[in-house]
Amino acid sequence: MPTALITGASSGIGREFADQLAAMGHDLVIVARRDDALQQVKAEIETxxxxxxxxxxxxxxxxTQLQRVADRASDADRxxxxxxxxxxxxxxxPFLDNPVEDEERLLDVLVRATLVLSxxxxxxxxERKGGRIINVSSVAGWMASGTYAAAKSWVTVFxxxxxxQLAGTGVTVTAVCPGFVHTDFHSAGDIDRSSTPGFMxxxxxDVVSQGLAAAEQGKTxxxxxxxxxxxxxxxxxxxxPLIRSRRIASTHRNQE
Known part of the structure; x- marks a missing residue:
């Protein structure tokens, strides 16, 4: 039975990836900060x-904790x-209004963790000549709207x-770039999206099913x-210059 490792799996897009991959018959390794939330997900999915x-x-x-996940991702026996x-x-x-420690943490999670685990x-x-890497990026990566957009731009280009680099090896890499998705992403970041129109x-x-289908088809x-x-x-x-305009940038900051 194939195994999938999912970061940020306790809620939102990560939880939906866990549900859909489990329904497809994958065993799971689920990663998030809170053990109690992960245990709840484990019980629900196993049932x-x-x-x-x-x-x-x-x-x-x-x-140190990231390395523990990396060691699991590279374990040849599992x-x-x-x-x-x-x-x-x-x-x-905006960038200059945040403590620099918060900005560094954002880059650590969005960029460094993606690099290390990939x-x-x-x-x-x-080495096994097979596998799929799915990196959740964002439409924001094509915009100029702060560190989040810059990090997601990196994820897409990476x-x-x-x-x-992996072409012909049997390993595929897919960047899934969603726009606005109803999860707890915005509330967790204290981001008000109440004015965003419904059609957006x-x-x-759909985000996850389309992402999994694209990965299965080998789309980048x-x-x-x-x-x-x-x-x-x-x-x-x-x-x-239009992409850099303040109105465009502020309208689309923090998509997921």
């Missing part, structure tokens, strides 16, 4: 799907077939680069939702 769920509590901003780098959070204030799992997958929200199940970039496919096409073609 519903009849798969094995391993709990691995870790704060991915902590280098191979990981699917890695989902999903853990992340947003900051409501290296660990990718190396093991390449995924494209790694996918090219993509159902959580997946943008769930027709509205965001159109938006990202426009953003890629738009002049950079």
């Amino acid at each position: 519903a799907a009849g798969v094995s769920v391993e709990v691995l509590p870790a704060d991915l901003a902590d280098r 191979p990981i077939d699917v890695l989902v780098n999903n853990a992340g959070f947003g900051l409501a204030k 290296h660990a799992a990718g190396t093991a997958m390449r 995924s494209e680069s790694l996918a090219g 929200w993509v159902p959580l199940k 970039i997946c943008v769930p939702g027709t509205q965001y496919k159109v938006l990202t096409t426009l953003l890629r073609a738009a002049p950079r």
Whole structure:
């Protein structure tokens, strides 16, 4: 039975990845900071799907704890077939209004953890000549809206680069780039999205199912939702001064 390791698996997009992968017959290794939340997810998924769920509590901003997850991702005796780098959070204030420690933590979780775990799992997958890496990025990565957007831009470009390096090895890399999704992401970051129109929200199940389908097909970039496919096409073609405009940046800060 294949095994998937998912970070940020206690809620939101990560939990939906866990549910859908379990329903497809994958055993799971679920990672998040809170052990009690992970134990609840474990009990619910094992009951519903009849798969094995391993709990691995870790704060991915902590280098020692991150290494423990990396060691699990590279364990040759207990191979990981699917890695989902999903853990992340947003900051409501502009860069200079946040404590620099908060900004560093954001980069540690969104960027460094994705790099370290992709290296660990990718190396093991390449040796076995098979596996899938799914990095949850964001439509925000095509915008100029703070550190979050910059981090997600890195995730997307990194995924494209790694996918090219692994071409022909049997290992695929997919960046899933959602727009607005109803999860606890915004409330956790104290981000007000009450004025966002309804048509801009993509159902959580659709984001994950489309991401998994894209990974299965070996696609490198997946943008769930027709509205965001159109938006990202426009953003890629738009002049950079327009992308840098304050109105565009503030409207689309922190997507997931």
